[in-house]
Amino acid sequence: MKFLVCISNVPDTTTKISFTPDNKEFNKAGVQFVINPWDEYALTRAIELKEANAGSTVTVLNVGEADTEPNIRKALAIGADDAIRVNAAPQDAFFVAEQIAAVAKDGGYDVILMGKESIDYNGFQVHGMVGELLGIPTVAPAMKLDMAGTTATLEREIEGGKEIVEVSTPFVASCQQPMCEPRIPNMRGIMTARTKPLKVVPPVGDPARTQVAEFALPPKKQGVKLIDAANAGELIKLLRNEAKVI
Amino acid sequence: MSVLVVVECAEGEVKKSSLEVATYGAQVAAMLGTTATAIAVGEATEANLAKLGEQGIAKVLYDAEPRLKDFVNNAYTKLIATAAEQEGAQVLVLANSNIGASVGSRLSVRLKASLATNVVELPKTDGGQFVVKRGAFSGKAFSDVVLSGERKIIAVKKNSLEARHEAGKTAEVVAFAAQLADADFADAPKQVVMQEQTGGVLLPEAELVVSGGRGMKGPENWHLIEELAQALHAGTACSKPVSDVDWRPHHEHVGQTGITISPNLYIACGISGAIQHLAGVNSSKVIVVINKDPEAPFFKAADYGIVGDVFDVLPKLTAAVKELN
Structure with missing residues (x-):
């Protein structure tokens, strides 16, 4: 079984977001980048399934410039076998999906996994675009993934419940909790990751279809109105008469 | 067109x-x-x-x-x-x-x-x-x-x-x-399993949300959250540490790596307000924070706040809602 796991390079979850003075770009100064937390579920589950199915391989794919390589090496240290970096800044979801589809087609991968969405762009789009470009099924977002031969059984989250879906390889799934407990690299993994193959390939396909014109931060709150705990019931009156939300 | x-x-x-x-x-x-x-x-x-x-x-x-x-x-x-x-x-x-x-x-x-x-x-x-x-x-x-x-x-x-x-x-x-x-x-679901929602309100669609954090001290105290939610016809939510220790199901986790919601009212009970949690709720129209720590960062993002013990405050709020209805 050949697994392809797509990872995104994103600001750490504790990052305070700011932009360049013209509000056109994210201000990367002093920001720590990590593997997108949702992608960690995809990566760890692929490694678990590889360990359970002898002869399987896990390839990590990232669309990014050279500065993403530390996180690609981290994914190799966690247990992926090799990596591919498409040497381009990710322009939009469609651009990224085109790169993934091209790599997947060349490599003949059976299972293409990624996180539900990236925590920076929050598109939740790439899974479906890749599935459609390759003409294969997509399951999104998946909370559970089991494989028996070429058949996968997945739990797909729906609003208010879940669906049990069965698909045959090849397929795409976008992953989220509680699929597995994401792993962290151990010392042996870090040592072996240094010599694992990391191939750099040029981008392909059509230009992006969307473009960010401007970023903005949410409006600041006016300040908190404190209510005495002894008179907590007063809050309910304010919510009805002043805020008018209940 | x-x-x-x-x-x-x-x-x-x-x-x-x-x-x-x-x-x-x-x-x-x-x-x-x-x-x-x-x-x-x-x-x-x-x-x-x-x-x-x-x-x-x-x-x-x-x-x-x-x-x-x-x-x-x-x-x-x-x-x-x-x-x-x-x-x-x-x-x-x-x-x-x-x-x-x-x-x-x-x-x-x-x-x-x-x-x-x-x-x-x-x-x-x-x-x-x-x-x-x-x-x-x-x-x-x-x-x-x-x-x-x-x-x-x-x-x-x-x-x-x-x-x-x-x-x-x-x-x-x-x-x-x-x-x-x-x-x-070919990719039709084999089975569809629906979960019981508190008061029948789906969190992603809820206009009012009552949410609990580690300050609730354990899943056995969640009835306080649920009682207020039911009185308000609100959905229930929780912070990441709460779903990580399985006090509540993960689909209730709001925050940067959970779901982001924008209800009309978000009531945070015993949640300190880490930046990852705020990301998930800061587009709520009105935010109420109840926390016994007056220094909790969540108060800076709130419209209304009560500095007090959730175990004392929540029953009072539930009673006040019932009185109003």
Whole structure:
């Protein structure tokens, strides 16, 4: 079984977001980048399934410039076998999906996994675009993934419940909790990751279809109105008469 | 040119988020000088579909194929693509739901459309550009995105605009057959399992939300959250540490790596307000924070606050709501 796991390079979850003075770009100064937390579920589950199915391989794919390589090496240290970096800044979801589809087609991968969405762009789009470009099924977002031969059984989250879906390889799934407990690299993994193959390939396909014109931060709150705990019931009156939300 | 709106239905009713989407689509159609048609998916009644006229929808297409009752990614994609071609849709509007994101992303490739998800406002069309505002950085920011090309797909974030209700207006409901084949249902769910929701309120769609953090001290105390939620007809949510230790199911986790919500009212009980949690809730219209620590960072993001013990404050709030009703 050949697994392809797509990872995104994103600001750490504790990052305070700011932009360049013209509000056109994210201000990367002093920001720590990590593997997108949702992608960690995809990566760890692929490694678990590889360990359970002898002869399987896990390839990590990232669309990014050279500065993403530390996180690609981290994914190799966690247990992926090799990596591919498409040497381009990710322009939009469609651009990224085109790169993934091209790599997947060349490599003949059976299972293409990624996180539900990236925590920076929050598109939740790439899974479906890749599935459609390759003409294969997509399951999104998946909370559970089991494989028996070429058949996968997945739990797909729906609003208010879940669906049990069965698909045959090849397929795409976008992953989220509680699929597995994401792993962290151990010392042996870090040592072996240094010599694992990391191939750099040029981008392909059509230009992006969307473009960010401007970023903005949410409006600041006016300040908190404190209510005495002894008179907590007063809050309910304010919510009805002043805020008018209940 | 027209606007096509994807309306999700369940148990005969149109979902609340789809009423918002229908309102959004009708307003986009008005901006473009055209009409809005809806394509309904899921289990719907003709009477409820006709009521989409109240949101400004002129015509509703409905395929009564029974296998479309549950979500099937390939079949829904083909159904909606067929409707979009038939209607000559230039703009397709759907909910930023698990269904909307699944079919919207496939449709963008099939229809060669530009796609924006998590959209929070009506588009701006000055100067010949088509620009939408969407949530980014998991609720920590917004971005204005230019959609290029002839066709656009917009997935609207829940609770981003209020559904319009123009009483008495009805839409024409028209039978629609997309000629789906058995192969289109290959990825149909084997089983659908619904969970019991507190007070029957679905968190992603909830207008009011009561949420608990580690300050609740354990799952055995959650009845205090649930009692207030039930009195308010609110949904319940929790912080990441709470779902990590399984006090509450993960689908209740709001925050940067959970879901982001924008209810009218968010009541945070015993949650300190880490930056990752704030990201998930800071587009709530009104935020109430109850915490015994006056230095809790959440107070800086709140509209109303009570410095006090949740075990003392929550029963008082529940009693006050019951008194008011």
